[in-house]
Amino acid sequence: MGFDGQEWAATRTWVDKQLPEGRRLRNWTDLRGGWTSRMRRLTLDDGTGLVLRSFVKPFFRLHAPGLLNREAAILTLLAPYDDIPTPRLYAVDPAAELTDHPSLLMSLLPGSVRVDDDADLEARLDLLAGQLARIHAVxxxxxxxxxxxxxSPERVTTPGGPLWERAVDVIRREAPAYEGCFLHRDFHPGNVLFTGTDAGRDTGRDTDAGTDGALRISGVVDWVETSWGPADLDVAHCSTASALLYGAEYGLGFRERYEARGGRRLAQDQDHLYWRLLDALAYAPDAEKVAVPWRELGRTDLTPEVLGARLEAYVGGVWERYA
Incomplete structure (x- = not known):
């Protein structure tokens, strides 16, 4: 049902009350690439863009108060950080007291999610690594x-075989000791916006103007899972996603990109292996949960067969490197 339907009437009224004085909503459109929540771009009569996140699925609606209160707090915390571009918080109704669904209203950032494997890929991965290092410095x-x-070992579903059995055995151990830091916790290419190109040419793919043509990160979004823990876990998460999107070698090499750009000191050998596999095994056997939004963004090549093969190659590579 559209945003103008009765199902969204209370949310529309709530949104209208959050707008700057004299402004009104002109139109809206759904944003692609989300999985946990319904995301909409709202455009005001003066051209200002906003984003409305609403939790509609029963499971996420149940957990919405914790998720949305956390995101609201993090957006407020990070507002002064010029080197971590985040949306500006407008309003939040985490328990749907005034809205039809638990919702958060925030500013629209320039740029677009880019998960393609084009000529800018190497530069984008370098920028991702540097951005993650800055997040960990908060x-x-x-x-x-x-x-x-x-x-967990009990919840993992694998294709079977010795490699996967060894991998699951690794995460049966107690978590390694670590020096904690500020984690995004869901940092990957699907939660980062880019403008420009590596060659300094504008491709016209951006959702808003305002870039000088140079490739840069214009936004980091989806802060509902922000946590305190080992930097290895954020590095592992972005590594797994990179392996699935672009090939195992890109996931295996992300640690080096992160360390070269001022990242925190990471664990070695078996300890780092634990964090890598704890993340990778959450995608087994074929990463279908994350594949759906990636396909919506144009990566129709990411079939279950392709993703399953890439995940296995990545797990095997991680094993050879750190076991």
Whole structure:
């Protein structure tokens, strides 16, 4: 049902009350690439863009108060950080007291999500690594919650075979000791906006103007999972996603990009292996959960067969490097 339907009437009224004085909503459109929530771009009569996140699916609606309160707090925390471009918080209704669905209203950032494997790929990965290092340098006055593991030995579904059995055995151990830091916790190419190109030419793919043509990160979004934990876990998450999107070698090499751009000191050998596999095994056997939004963004080549093969190659490469 559209944003003008009865199902969204209370949300529309709530949004209207959050707008700057004298402004009104002109139109809206759905944003692609989301999985946990319904994302909409709202355009005001003066051209200002906003983004409305609404949790509609029953599971995420149940957890929405914690997720949206966390995101609102993090957007407020990061507002002064010029080197971490984040949306400006307008309003939040985490328990749907005034809206039809738990919702958060924020500013629209320039740029677009780019998950293609074009000529800018190497430069984009370098920028991702540098951005993650800057996120890990944040020292909040109050720590966010401790990270949560997204899988366990009992929950993993694998294709079977010795490699996967060894991988699952690794995460049966107690988590290694670590020096905690501020984590995005869901940092990957799908949650980062870019403008420009590596060659300094504008391709016309950006959602807003305002770039000088040079490739840069214009936004980091989706802060609902922000946590405190080992930098290895954020590096592992972006590494797994890079392996699935572009090939195992890109995931295996992300650690070096991160360290070369001032990242925190990461664990070695078996300890780092634990964090890598804890993340990678959450995608087994074929990463279908993340593949759906990636296909919506144009990566129709990412079939279950392709993703399953890439994940296995990545897990095997991680094993050879760190076991």
């Amino acid at each position: 020292v909040p006055a109050e720590r966010p919650r401790t990270y949560q593991a997204w899988t």
